[in-house]
Amino acid sequence: AEEVVRLRAHFETFNQRLAEGGTIGRTLDFLCQEVHRELNTLGSKCRESGVAERLVEAKSAAERVREQIQNLE
Numbered sequence: 001a002e003e004v005v006r007l008r009a010h011f012e013t014f015n016q017r018l019a020e021g022g023t024i025g026r027t028l029d030f031l032c033q034e035v036h037r038e039l040n041t042l043g044s045k046c047r048e049s050g051v052a053e054r055l056v057e058a059k060s061a062a063e064r065v066r067e068q069i070q071n072l073e
Contacts, residue, residue, distance in 0.1 A: 003038045003045075010035050025072035032066035 014031045017024045036059060043055045 003042045007035060007038045010038070025069055028069045028072075029066060032062055032069060035062050036066070 039059045
């Protein structure tokens, strides 16, 4: 449950930074790293195959977002 709470907080911060605009590439890149860490932690704790598959998809999506953010800089 802790990881889910932190993920939500990271997503909220991510959305706030996007709304603010300005020079936000590094901040968003850092938040993507944090999201990836939380997803990894969830994956190591989860033993259900359906959830594990979704975590892999989520990690892939987070990595695609991170690649796009790195193009901002």
